[in-house]
Amino acid sequence: MRICNACRYCEGFCAVFPAMERRMEFGEKDLLYLANLCHDCGECYYSCQYAPPHEFAVHIPQTMAEIRRQTYSEYAWPGALKGLFAHNGLALALGALIAPLLFMTYLYAVAAPGVFFGAHAVADGAFYRVMPHGAMIAVFLLLGIGVAVAFAAGLWRFWRDLGEPLATLFDGKAMQQAIVDAMTLRYLDGGGEGCAYPDEVPSTARRTFHHLTFYGFLFCFAATSVAAVYHNLLGWQAPYALLSVPVVFGTIGGIGLLIGPVGLMWLKIARDPETQDRKQSGMDTTFLAMLFLTSLTGFLLLILRESSAMGVVLAIHLGIVAGLFITMPYGKFVHAIYRSAALVLNALEKRRPVKLPVGEI
Amino acid sequence: MDPNQLYDVLIVGGGNAALCAAITARQAGASVIVLEAAPKHFRGGNSRHTRNFRCMHDAPADVLTDSYGENEYWEDLLKVTAGHTDEKLARMVIRQTSECRPWMRAHGARFQPSLGGTLHLSRTNAFFLGGGKALLNGYYRAAERMGIEIEYNAEVNELNFRDGRFHSAVVVRKGFTEVVRAKTLVAAAGGFQANIEWLRSAWGEAANNFLIRGTPYDNGHILRLLMNQGARTVSDPTQCHCVAIDARAPRFDGGIITRVDCVSLGITVNQHAQRFYDEGEDFWPKRYAIWGRLVAQQPGQIAYTIIDSQAMGGFMPPVFPPIQARSLRELADALKLDPQALERTVAEYNAAVRPGKFDHAILDNCSTEDLQPAKSHWALRIERPPYYAYPLRPGITFTYLGVAVNERAEVCFEENRKLDNVFAAGEIMAGNILGKGYLAGLGMAIGTVFGRIAGEEAARRAHA
Ligand SMILES: Cc1cc2nc3c(=O)[nH]c(=O)nc-3n(C[C@H](O)[C@H](O)[C@H](O)COP(=O)(O)OP(=O)(O)OC[C@H]3O[C@@H](n4cnc5c(N)ncnc54)[C@H](O)[C@@H]3O)c2cc1C
Ligand code: SF4
Ligand code: SF4
Numbered sequence: 001m002r003i004c005n006a007c008r009y010c011e012g013f014c015a016v017f018p019a020m021e022r023r024m025e026f027g028e029k030d031l032l033y034l035a036n037l038c039h040d041c042g043e044c045y046y047s048c049q050y051a052p053p054h055e056f057a058v059h060i061p062q063t064m065a066e067i068r069r070q071t072y073s074e075y076a077w078p079g080a081l082k083g084l085f086a087h088n089g090l091a092l093a094l095g096a097l098i099a100p101l102l103f104m105t106y107l108y109a110v111a112a113p114g115v116f117f118g119a120h121a122v123a124d125g126a127f128y129r130v131m132p133h134g135a136m137i138a139v140f141l142l143l144g145i146g147v148a149v150a151f152a153a154g155l156w157r158f159w160r161d162l163g164e165p166l167a168t169l170f171d172g173k174a175m176q177q178a179i180v181d182a183m184t185l186r187y188l189d190g191g192g193e194g195c196a197y198p199d200e201v202p203s204t205a206r207r208t209f210h211h212l213t214f215y216g217f218l219f220c221f222a223a224t225s226v227a228a229v230y231h232n233l234l235g236w237q238a239p240y241a242l243l244s245v246p247v248v249f250g251t252i253g254g255i256g257l258l259i260g261p262v263g264l265m266w267l268k269i270a271r272d273p274e275t276q277d278r279k280q281s282g283m284d285t286t287f288l289a290m291l292f293l294t295s296l297t298g299f300l301l302l303i304l305r306e307s308s309a310m311g312v313v314l315a316i317h318l319g320i321v322a323g324l325f326i327t328m329p330y331g332k333f334v335h336a337i338y339r340s341a342a343l344v345l346n347a348l349e350k351r352r353p354v355k356l357p358v359g360e361i
Numbered sequence: 362m363d364p365n366q367l368y369d370v371l372i373v374g375g376g377n378a379a380l381c382a383a384i385t386a387r388q389a390g391a392s393v394i395v396l397e398a399a400p401k402h403f404r405g406g407n408s409r410h411t412r413n414f415r416c417m418h419d420a421p422a423d424v425l426t427d428s429y430g431e432n433e434y435w436e437d438l439l440k441v442t443a444g445h446t447d448e449k450l451a452r453m454v455i456r457q458t459s460e461c462r463p464w465m466r467a468h469g470a471r472f473q474p475s476l477g478g479t480l481h482l483s484r485t486n487a488f489f490l491g492g493g494k495a496l497l498n499g500y501y502r503a504a505e506r507m508g509i510e511i512e513y514n515a516e517v518n519e520l521n522f523r524d525g526r527f528h529s530a531v532v533v534r535k536g537f538t539e540v541v542r543a544k545t546l547v548a549a550a551g552g553f554q555a556n557i558e559w560l561r562s563a564w565g566e567a568a569n570n571f572l573i574r575g576t577p578y579d580n581g582h583i584l585r586l587l588m589n590q591g592a593r594t595v596s597d598p599t600q601c602h603c604v605a606i607d608a609r610a611p612r613f614d615g616g617i618i619t620r621v622d623c624v625s626l627g628i629t630v631n632q633h634a635q636r637f638y639d640e641g642e643d644f645w646p647k648r649y650a651i652w653g654r655l656v657a658q659q660p661g662q663i664a665y666t667i668i669d670s671q672a673m674g675g676f677m678p679p680v681f682p683p684i685q686a687r688s689l690r691e692l693a694d695a696l697k698l699d700p701q702a703l704e705r706t707v708a709e710y711n712a713a714v715r716p717g718k719f720d721h722a723i724l725d726n727c728s729t730e731d732l733q734p735a736k737s738h739w740a741l742r743i744e745r746p747p748y749y750a751y752p753l754r755p756g757i758t759f760t761y762l763g764v765a766v767n768e769r770a771e772v773c774f775e776e777n778r779k780l781d782n783v784f785a786a787g788e789i790m791a792g793n794i795l796g797k798g799y800l801a802g803l804g805m806a807i808g809t810v811f812g813r814i815a816g817e818e819a820a821r822r823a824h825a
Contacts, residue, residue, distance in 0.1 A: 049410050193471065
C-alpha cells in the first residue's frame with residue numbers, strides 16, 4: 001500500500017486508489033475498507049511496473065482478494081459458521097444439495113403419492129396441493145429472516161470495524177451514490193474501455209455478465225414479490241399464466257440467470273492464473289452454480305408444470321432456492337453487502353474535507 | 362525471427378520510441394521486427410516507468426486544461442536547457458506533440474481525465490491511465506494485431522555495415538547467436554545510464570554510488586556501436602536527468618516511488634552535517650532535477666534531508682519510512698553523522714529563520730537571514746521532536762549523450778559520410794533537444810514524435 005501511495009499511477013482505474021490517497025497510514029481498518037472497495041478487475045496488476053517478478057512484487061488484486069476472504073469469514077454470523085468460508089466449496093455444495101433432498105422427502109411424505117406424481121392442470125393452487133401454502137410461507141419466511149439477520153449482523157460488525165458510527169451508514173446521499181455505483185458497476189470499467197478481466201486485454205465481458213446475473217436476480221426477486229402481492233392481497237393463486245407479470249419477470253430474470261453465471265464461470269476459468277485467488281473459487285463457483293440451477297429448475301417447472309413430473313421438479317426447485325438462501329450468508333453473495341457498504345463510505349469520504357497538512361502548519 | 366528473411370525495418374529496443382516507430386512503419390506497409398533485450402515481464406524499458414506526456418495545445422483539449430502554446434513550451438525548454446538544444450528539432454517536436462494524442466489513442470493508449478491528488482500538471486501534461494506500463498501494454502497489443510514480429514530476451518550486440526550502409530544485426534537470444542537482416546535500422550535502445558562503467562568514465566568513482574531509476578537493460582551498447590561507426594554525438598556524458606532519490610532504493614529499476622518530496626520543507630546536509638544548497642529556492646517540481654547533481658558532488662554521494670514533526674505529512678508519502686529520533690543527537694547517531702556538527706548546523710539555521718507566514722503552495726516569505734547558503738522560502742525552525750531524516754543519493758533517470766539526427770530522424774555521421782538507412786529515436790537521440798536540464802514529460806514527447814518519424818522514414822527508405 002505504501003508503494004501504491006507513493007506511485008499513484010493507477011488512480012484513474014477505480015475508487016481504491018483515490019481512497020488510498022486520502023490516508024497516510026494503512027491500519028487494519030483501512031485495508032478492510034480498501035479491499036472491499038476493490039472489484040477485482042485486474043487492471044492495476046497488469047499496469048504495475050512493480051508487479052512480480054519485480055523485487056517489490058506488488059500484486060494488489062491478489063492482496064485485496066485475500067483480505068476480502070478474511071473479511072467474509074470474520075464477519076460471518078453466527079460465528080460458529082465462520083469455518084464454512086474456509087472449506088467453502090464442499091460445505092456449500094453439501095448445504096445446497098441437502099435442501100432439495102429434504103424437500104423431496106418432506107413432500108413425498110406429506111403429499112399423497114397420487115398428488116406428488118400426478119399430472120396437474122394449470123389451475124389455481126396446483127402447487128399448493130403438492131406443498132401447502134402455509135408450509136411454503138413458513139419455511140421461506142424463516143429462512144428469509146435468518147438470512148436477513150445474518151446479513152445485518154455481518155454488516156453491523158463490518159461497519160463498526162471500519163470505524164464508522166451506525167448513523168453514517170444511513171446517510172441518504174451517500175447511500176444513493178453507492179446504489180448508483182453498485183447498479184452500474186461504475187468501478188468495473190477500467191477507466192473507460194472495460195477492465196483487464198479475464199486477462200490483460202480490456203473487455204466489458206465481466207461487467208456484462210455481472211449485469212445479467214445481478215439484474216436477473218432482481219427480476220426473479222421482483223417476480224416473487226409480485227406473486228406474493230397477488231396471493232396475499234388479491235387472492236390470486238399460483239401458478240400464473242404465461243403472460244402474467246410474475247411469469248414474465250421470472251422469465252426475463254431467469255434468462256439473465258442462465259447466461260450471466262455461465263459467462264462469469266467461463267471468465268473465471270479463462271482468467272489468467274496470475275491474478276486468481278484460488279482459495280476463493282470454491283465459494284464463487286458454488287454461488288454461480290446455485291443461481292444457474294435456480295433458474296434452470298424454474299424453467300423446468302414452467303415447462304413441466306402440467307405434467308406428472310411437476311411435483312418432483314417443484315420439490316427440487318424449492319429445495320435449490322432454499323439452498324441458495326441458506327448458503328447466501330456464507331458464500332460469495334456477501335460481497336454485495338460489504339462492497340456496498342464500502343461504496344457508501346467512499347461516497348461519504350469524498351464529501352469530507354481532505355486533511356492535507358500543507359499550508360496549515 | 363527468421364534468419365532467411367530480409368525485413369524492411371529492424372527496430373532495436375522495446376520502449377516507447379521503439380513501439381511508436383514499429384507501429385508507424387507497419388502502417389506504412391513495411392515488414393517489421395522488434396528486438397527487445399528484456400524478458401516479456403520487463404519489456405518497455407524506461408518507458409514502463411513513465412507517467413505523462415507533455416503536449417502543446419491551443420485550447421482545452423480532452424484531458425488537458427487551459428492552453429499551452431508553442432512559445433510557452435519552447436520558453437520552458439530554453440530555460441531548463443540554458444540553450445543546449447537544437448531549436449529546429451525542438452520546435453518540430455513541440456508542434457507535433459499537439460497531434461500525437463489521437464494517434465496514440467488509436468493504437469492502444471488510454472489517458473486519464475484531468476487529475477486530482479497531489480500533482481497538478483494537467484495543463485501541460487497528459488497522464489497515461491495506469492502509467493507507462495499500461496501504455497506500453499496497449500502498444501504491444503496493437504503491434505501484435507498488426508503483425509509486427511516481436512522478440513523478447515533478444516539483445517542486439519553487433520551491427521554489421523556493408524558498403525557504407527547498415528546490413529544486419531547480430532542478436533543473442535536465449536543463449537544463441539543469430540543474424541537478422543533488414544533494409545533499414547531504427548535504433549531506439551535508450552541511453553547508457555545502466556552502464557556503470559561508462560558513467561564512471563565520465564563521473565569518476567562517484568558513479569559507484571549512483572542509483573539507476575529505470576531499466577537495467579539500457580546499457581548504451583547500440584549507442585557505442587553507432588559511435589564506433591562514426592556517428593556524430595550531441596551533449597556530453599555527464600549530462601543526464603539526475604534527481605535525488607531515497608538512498609535505500611534498489612540499484613536498478615526503483616522507478617518513480619523512490620523519490621523524496623520533502624527537500625524544500627526541511628534542511629539537507631551532507632556527510633559532514635553541513636548544508637550545501639538553498640533548499641527553498643523554488644517549488645519542488647521545478648528544482649527536483651537539480652538535487653541529484655548536487656548530491657553527486659557531495660562526499661560519498663550522500664545527503665540527508667532533515668525535517669521535524671511540523672513538516673511531517675505535508676508531502677507525497679515516500680515509500681521508505683523516515684529515520685526517526687527524539688533528539689537531534691539521536692538522529693545524528695542513527696545517520697552516523699557527527700552529533701555536534703549536526704546540532705550546530707541546525708542551531709545556526711534556526712537562529713537565522715525569520716518569522717513569516719508559511720505557505721507551501723506559494724513562494725512564501727519564510728526565509729533565513731545572514732545564512733550561507735540561505736533558505737529563501739518555507740524556512741521553519743527545526744525544533745519540534747520527533748525529528749525525521751531521509752537519506753538521499755543521485756538517481757539517474759537517463760543520459761543525454763546521444764547520436765545527432767536530422768528532422769527525418771536519420772543518424773548523422775562524421776565527414777558527411779552517407780549511411781542512408783540508419784535512424785534513431787528516443788533517449789538515444791534525446792540530447793539533440795535536451796542537452797541539459799529536464800522538463801517533465803519531454804522524454805516521452807521526444808520518443809513519440811521521433812519514433813513516428815523514424816518509423817515512417819525507415820519504411821519509405823525500405824520501399825525506395
Ligand atoms: C522513473 C522514471 C520516470 C519517468 N517519467 C517520465 C514521465 O513521466 N514522462 C516522460 O516523458 N518521461 C519520463 N521518464 C523518461 C522516459 O522514460 C524516457 O525518456 C523514455 O522512456 C525513453 O524511451 P525510449 O524508448 O527511448 O527508451 P526506453 O523506454 O528505455 O527503451 C529502450 C529499450 O531498449 C532496449 N534495449 C537496450 N539495449 C538493447 C539492445 N542492445 N538490444 C535490444 N534491446 C535493447 C531496452 O530493453 C528497452 O526496452 C521517466 C524515466 C524514469 C526512469
Ligand atoms: S499497483 Fe503498481 S502501478 Fe498501480 S499504483 Fe500501485 S505500485 Fe503504482
Ligand atoms: S483490481 Fe481493479 S478494482 Fe481492484 S484495486 Fe486494482 S484496479 Fe481497482
